[in-house]
Amino acid sequence: xxxxxxREIEGGSGGYYALxxxxxxxxxxxxxxxxxxxxxxxxxxxxxxxxxxGTPHVFAVFLIVAASGALNVASIAxxxxxxxxxxxxxxxxxxxxxxxxxxxxxxxxxxxxxDRLIVAMTHYNFKSIFAWNIxxxxxxxxxxxxxxxxxxxxxxxxxxxxxxxxxxxxRLVLTTGTGSIFGFLVAREPYDSALLAPLFIVMSxxxxxxxxxxxxxxxxxxxxxxxxxxxxxxxxxxxxxxVATVLYFVAVHHLTNLYIAxxxxxxxxxxxxxxxxxxxxxFGQVLIGGLLPLLLLFGTASRRALAAAALCVILGxxxxxxxxxxxxQAYPQRIFPDKExxxxxxxxxxxxxxxxxxxxxxxxxxxxxxxxxxxxxLKVLPFLPRSLADGDVGGSTA
Amino acid sequence: MNPHxxxxxxxxxxxxxAALAPGLRLIELAQARSPQEAASKLQRWGLLIDITKxxxxxxxxxxCHEENGVSGHGRPATDAQxxxxxxxxxxxxxxxxxxxxxxxxxxxxxCVDVCPxxxxxxxxxxxxxxxxxxxxxxxxxxxxxxxGARSVVHEAVSGQKAGVPRGKGTVESCTLCVHRVxxxxxxxxxxxxxxxxxxxxxxxxxxxxxxxIHRRLKSEPSSQVRADLALNTGVxxxxx
Amino acid sequence: xxxxAAGIVVAALMAAGCADAEEKRARRIAxxxxxxxxxxxxxxxxEEMRRDHMTMLLHQRDRTVRQGLRExxxxxxNCIECHASRETGSVLGKEGFCASCHxxxxxxxxxxxxxxxxxxxxTAARP
Numbered sequence: 001x002x003x004x005x006x007r008e009i010e011g012g013s014g015g016y017y018a019l020x021x022x023x024x025x026x027x028x029x030x031x032x033x034x035x036x037x038x039x040x041x042x043x044x045x046x047x048x049x050x051x052x053x054g055t056p057h058v059f060a061v062f063l064i065v066a067a068s069g070a071l072n073v074a075s076i077a078x079x080x081x082x083x084x085x086x087x088x089x090x091x092x093x094x095x096x097x098x099x100x101x102x103x104x105x106x107x108x109x110x111x112x113x114x115d116r117l118i119v120a121m122t123h124y125n126f127k128s129i130f131a132w133n134i135x136x137x138x139x140x141x142x143x144x145x146x147x148x149x150x151x152x153x154x155x156x157x158x159x160x161x162x163x164x165x166x167x168x169x170x171r172l173v174l175t176t177g178t179g180s181i182f183g184f185l186v187a188r189e190p191y192d193s194a195l196l197a198p199l200f201i202v203m204s205x206x207x208x209x210x211x212x213x214x215x216x217x218x219x220x221x222x223x224x225x226x227x228x229x230x231x232x233x234x235x236x237x238x239x240x241x242x243v244a245t246v247l248y249f250v251a252v253h254h255l256t257n258l259y260i261a262x263x264x265x266x267x268x269x270x271x272x273x274x275x276x277x278x279x280x281x282x283f284g285q286v287l288i289g290g291l292l293p294l295l296l297l298f299g300t301a302s303r304r305a306l307a308a309a310a311l312c313v314i315l316g317x318x319x320x321x322x323x324x325x326x327x328x329q330a331y332p333q334r335i336f337p338d339k340e341x342x343x344x345x346x347x348x349x350x351x352x353x354x355x356x357x358x359x360x361x362x363x364x365x366x367x368x369x370x371x372x373x374x375x376x377x378l379k380v381l382p383f384l385p386r387s388l389a390d391g392d393v394g395g396s397t398a
Numbered sequence: 399m400n401p402h403x404x405x406x407x408x409x410x411x412x413x414x415x416a417a418l419a420p421g422l423r424l425i426e427l428a429q430a431r432s433p434q435e436a437a438s439k440l441q442r443w444g445l446l447i448d449i450t451k452x453x454x455x456x457x458x459x460x461x462c463h464e465e466n467g468v469s470g471h472g473r474p475a476t477d478a479q480x481x482x483x484x485x486x487x488x489x490x491x492x493x494x495x496x497x498x499x500x501x502x503x504x505x506x507x508x509c510v511d512v513c514p515x516x517x518x519x520x521x522x523x524x525x526x527x528x529x530x531x532x533x534x535x536x537x538x539x540x541x542x543x544x545x546g547a548r549s550v551v552h553e554a555v556s557g558q559k560a561g562v563p564r565g566k567g568t569v570e571s572c573t574l575c576v577h578r579v580x581x582x583x584x585x586x587x588x589x590x591x592x593x594x595x596x597x598x599x600x601x602x603x604x605x606x607x608x609x610x611i612h613r614r615l616k617s618e619p620s621s622q623v624r625a626d627l628a629l630n631t632g633v634x635x636x637x638x
Numbered sequence: 639x640x641x642x643a644a645g646i647v648v649a650a651l652m653a654a655g656c657a658d659a660e661e662k663r664a665r666r667i668a669x670x671x672x673x674x675x676x677x678x679x680x681x682x683x684x685e686e687m688r689r690d691h692m693t694m695l696l697h698q699r700d701r702t703v704r705q706g707l708r709e710x711x712x713x714x715x716n717c718i719e720c721h722a723s724r725e726t727g728s729v730l731g732k733e734g735f736c737a738s739c740h741x742x743x744x745x746x747x748x749x750x751x752x753x754x755x756x757x758x759x760x761t762a763a764r765p
Contacts, residue, residue: 040553041554042476042550042567043471043473043552048476049475049477049478049540049548049549049552050475050546052540111536111567112533112534112535112566112568112569113535113568114535116532116533116534116535117534119532123517124514125515127511128516128538130538131514185541185542186627187508187541188541333546335484335499335544335545335623336623338488338489339487340489341485342484343482343483344474344482346474347482347546431706433709436705437705522705527703529703530752531699531700558752558754560715560756560758561715563752563754565751565752566751
């Protein structure tokens with residue numbers, strides 16, 4: 001295979017600085033939001049004692065899940081030896097790191113006591129999945145860092161397969177950990193399922209690749225790099241398979257619940273009666289995040305359709321996590337089965353929640369942080385190949 | 399303290415209680431631990447709540463929030479509640495009941511399992527607490543609690559009670575009035591219920607054969623909320 | 639870390655320093671107020687208290703919260719009983735014992751986010 005030539009992006013144009021400026025503004029707004037939430041207390045948000053994890057967590061979990069998924073392209077190249085993906089591996093690793101950084105920033109800044117982050121780094125309860133995740137996340141940075149080093153440094157290239165395998169396994173464990181944050185919650189019927197771990201893994205494949213595709217198309221488009229059909233076709237098919245897999249897991253999850261009598265109320269809530277949650281499920285998650293992308297990916301071969309599909313996957317993913325995280329809390333806990341329950345503490349009723357400006361600003365700030373880090377990194381180090389035209393990429397497996 | 403002495407003191411206290419006024423239990427505990435004595439695994443503090451005696455009143459709630467300085471800001475969605483009255487209605491028969499619900503002080507508390515820093519912990523004598531010094535406010539414990547017993551302090555607090563620290567950004571819940579228990583008193587809710595309410599609540603050491611709560615649990619039917627989760631709660635109910 | 643560093647700074651400021659520099663500094667910066675209205679001695683020598691009070695409190699705090707050991711000697715409540723101002727009943731405020739020195743040393747105190755800074759005078763006075 002011909003050697004791939006990488007090159008930093010120019011990064012001197014007005015457009016580049018306009019992009020960085022816009023992202024910086026969003027990051028600043030996110031910081032202001034975080035400061036407000038920390039200073040005033042969380043009552044300024046839409047969150048309450050019943051919905052303790054809100055919009056920031058939707059964004060944070062989305063970014064963290066997408067981060068591990070963004071690494072897939074690199075894994076396919078290094079571990080599974082697909083030459084076609086090799087030129088994309090560096091960008092894949094970069095996005096994995098920046099998306100995780102954005103997600104963690106949101107998660108940390110939403111804490112009730114973000115000033116005590118050091119406590120989280122010095123006191124551990126090893127039975128807590130959160131505690132494992134602290135190690136999984138920081139370890140992920142380290143592993144992907146080393147992995148990227150083996151990709152960049154020619155003398156270390158031969159190690160990239162081994163390190164890439166470690167990175168792949170690490171990211172699978174990481175997403176299992178993220179899914180298990182919810183999957184191990186015995187107290188809440190909407191979670192409490194081992195299925196959430198593999199579901200989160202396939203979600204990560206799908207969301208991560210969608211973001212990767214959009215960033216790749218934007219970066220190539222804006223820097224005048226050729227991006228050939230061979231690469232796009234492969235990414236298109238891959239994304240289609242991932243989207244379909246997510247739909248499959250979601251279907252299995254719901255079908256299981258539909259079969260079990262004690263989960264019928266739950267399914268009625270999420271599929272039909274739960275107001276905004278069924279609407280987001282059917283229109284956001286299933287239609288926009290699932291069926292429409294499948295149509296766009298397999299129905300046409302246009303670049304615009306691919307970009308639109310990737311955007312739909314992202315929107316659908318956010319809807320899915322909104323339903324899962326917020327809907328899962330809004331659905332009343334079943335403390336007394338067979339009883340109608342009422343109290344002054346919102347027992348037995350669907351908890352009200354509406355996203356507030358600070359929460360959305362914080363979440364969007366995290367996305368902006370991830371993108372800004374990516375944009376800066378592309379300028380500083382040669383992450384992108386000079387060309388991804390059909391003749392320049394490893395055609396042997398195309 | 400040796401068990402024999404405990405028992406004697408227990409009987410003495412019971413006799414004193416009976417002498418003071420029937421039904422009015424001023425002294426529930428055998429004796430306060432000395433300040434130099436750590437909470438012991440030999441004890442397991444708990445509550446027994448007979449909801450057939452629980453009336454529509456909420457003196458337990460008022461007393462708890464007064465004792466612990468839990469005051470709201472007129473925002474029900476974000477104001478903390480350490481204990482609440484829950485009304486139940488059977489879906490088929492319409493049979494109505496009411497009961498106080500608070501932290502159930504599980505032996506295997508899910509909130510303790512999930513806490514990343516170990517701030518949520520179970521003291522040796524079975525009281526589940528939040529160490530607010532190490533709570534980072536992640537709220538994972540609120541997600542994990544099967545009883546919806548925990549609150550997040552959503553805004554700055556002032557005017558805290560001396561033995562009961564509370565602060566913005568951390569999670570809190572019923573402490574079983576640990577500051578009172580360590581002084582040898584009963585929790586505020588129990589005291590109020592037996593003074594002004596339906597006399598439905600009893601407090602004591604589940605492990606102490608001499609304790610009323612132990613004897614009643616041994617000889618009368620009782621149940622745990624969400625017993626299916628096998629958490630072995632320290633708070634037990636009768637008539638549920 | 640912060641606390642230890644701050645402790646060293648405070649100790650250094652208190653113990654050492656040539657008179658000249660101290661006078662100059664005094665003119666520029668409001669010095670902490672040490673008005674201890676209740677007589678008697680503290681639980682440890684003053685030098686030790688200035689250097690190590692945070693360690694003592696930290697140690698006691700974990701014993702109290704985790705093990706239920708409520709020895710009064712090194713407890714925060716015991717500090718407040720003696721050191722709260724007679725007028726405000728508090729260790730905070732402009733001339734508060736804790737607040738003024740911590741402001742001088744520029745070390746934030748986290749205690750009173752949750753704990754009351756007030757002396758229990760009323761409950762103590764009750765018969």
